[in-house]
Amino acid sequence: MSDLSVHYLGIRLKNPIIVSSSGLTNSISKIERLVDAGAGAIVLKSLFEEQINQDISNEIYKSEGFDYPEALDYVKGYVRENDISSYLQLIKEAKSRFDVPIIASVNCYSVNEWVDFAKQIENAGADALELNVFVVNTDKNSIAIEYEQIYYDVLSNVKNVISIPVAMKLGSYFSNLVSVVNRLNISGAKGVVLFNRFYEPDVDINNMTLTSADVFSTPSDYQKTLRWVAIVSSKVNGVDVSASTGIHSAESVIKQILVGAKTVQVCSAVYKNGPKIITKMIEDIEIWMSQKHISSLSSVCGKLNYNSISEPYLFERAQFMKYFSNLE
Numbered sequence: 660m661s662d663l664s665v666h667y668l669g670i671r672l673k674n675p676i677i678v679s680s681s682g683l684t685n686s687i688s689k690i691e692r693l694v695d696a697g698a699g700a701i702v703l704k705s706l707f708e709e710q711i712n713q714d715i716s717n718e719i720y721k722s723e724g725f726d727y728p729e730a731l732d733y734v735k736g737y738v739r740e741n742d743i744s745s746y747l748q749l750i751k752e753a754k755s756r757f758d759v760p761i762i763a764s765v766n767c768y769s770v771n772e773w774v775d776f777a778k779q780i781e782n783a784g785a786d787a788l789e790l791n792v793f794v795v796n797t798d799k800n801s802i803a804i805e806y807e808q809i810y811y812d813v814l815s816n817v818k819n820v821i822s823i824p825v826a827m828k829l830g831s832y833f834s835n836l837v838s839v840v841n842r843l844n845i846s847g848a849k850g851v852v853l854f855n856r857f858y859e860p861d862v863d864i865n866n867m868t869l870t871s872a873d874v875f876s877t878p879s880d881y882q883k884t885l886r887w888v889a890i891v892s893s894k895v896n897g898v899d900v901s902a903s904t905g906i907h908s909a910e911s912v913i914k915q916i917l918v919g920a921k922t923v924q925v926c927s928a929v930y931k932n933g934p935k936i937i938t939k940m941i942e943d944i945e946i947w948m949s950q951k952h953i954s955s956l957s958s959v960c961g962k963l964n965y966n967s968i969s970e971p972y973l974f975e976r977a978q979f980m981k982y983f984s985n986l987e
C-alpha cells in the first residue's frame with residue numbers, strides 16, 4: 660500500500676495535493692466535492708482587502724447620503740464586519756465538516772490591515788494562514804528593499820498575534836528570491852507558495868483596448884516553478900515549499916516533489932476537468948510509486964533538488980548558449 664502522506668507547515672496531509680485558493684474553495688458544497696475527490700488540504704478563497712473596500716464603497720454609493728460622520732463610520736464598520744464574519748463562518752463550518760486541513764487566505768497590501776483579522780481566523784479554527792501579498796511597484800525611484808519590506812512587515816505583524824503556521828504566497832518577480840524567502844523565514848514564515856499566477860492584462864488589437872489574458876494556466880507552466888522549487892527548498896532550511904502554477908497531472912506533481920516541494924497546489928486543472936482530476940492524480944502517483952518500488956512519497960521528496968544532484972548548475976543554467984546554439 661503506497662503512503663502518499665506528507666508534512667507541510669508542520670501539519671500532516673494524507674497526500675500532497677492541495678486545492679489552491681480560488682472560486683473552487685469559497686463554499687461548503689464545493690469544498691465537499693474536492694474533499695470527496697481526495698484533496699489533501701484546502702486553501703479557502705482569499706478574502707481581499709480590495710473587495711472589502713469595494714463593498715464599503717458600494718454600500719456608501721447606494722445610500723442617500725449621511726447626515727452624520729458617525730453614520731458613515733457605522734456603514735464602513737458594518738460592511739467590513741459582515742464580510743469578515745461570513746469568512747469566519749466558512750472556516751468554522753469547513754473545520755467541523757471535513758477531516759482535511761483548512762488553510763485560510765487573505766490578500767492584503769496594507770501593513771496593519773489584517774492583524775485583527777488574522778487573530779479571528781486563528782480563533783475560528785483554521786489550521787494555517789496563507790498570505791497572498793502582491794504589490795506592483797511602478798515607482799522608478801524606489802529600490803527593491805522598500806518593496807520587499809512590505810512583505811516582511813505584513814508577515815511580522817501577523818505573526819506577532821497568531822501562532823498557527825503562516826505561508827507566504829509569492830509572485831516570481833523578485834531579483835533575489837532566495838534571499839527574500841530566507842528573510843521571510845526569519846520573520847516567521849513556515850512555508851512559501853511558489854508561485855501565484857496573477858491576473859495578466861492583454862491587448863485587443865482590433866478594438867485597441869485592454870483585455871484580460873487567459874485566467875487558466877497550461878500544463879507546460881509547471882516548468883516556470885520547477886527551478887525555484889529546487890533552489891529555494893535546498894537553500895532555505897525550515898521553509899516548506901508548495902509548488903503552484905501549471906500542475907495539471909500526476910507527472911507534474913511527482914516532478915515538483917522530486918525537486919523538493921512538500922506539497923503542490925492545483926487550480927486551473929480542477930476548473931477545466933472538475934474534482935475528478937484530483938482522484939486521477941492520486942491513482943497515477945500510486946501507479947508510479949508501485950512501478951518504482953517506492954512505499955513512501957515523502958522518502959523521495961527533494962531527491963533531485965539543488966543540493967542533492969551532482970550537477971546543481973543545471974538549475975542555474977538560464978541561457979540557451981550551450982545546448983541550443985545549434986538549433987536552426
Ligand SMILES: Cc1cc2nc3c(=O)[nH]c(=O)nc-3n(C[C@H](O)[C@H](O)[C@H](O)COP(=O)(O)O)c2cc1C
Binds near residue numbers: 706875880
Ligand atoms: C478564477 C481564479 C481565482 C483565483 N482566486 C485566487 C484567490 O482568491 N487567492 C489566491 O491566492 N489565488 C487565487 N487564484 C490563483 C490560484 O490560486 C493559483 O495560484 C493560480 O491559478 C496558479 O495555479 P494553477 O496553474 O493550478 O491555476 C485564482 C485563480 C483563478 C484561476
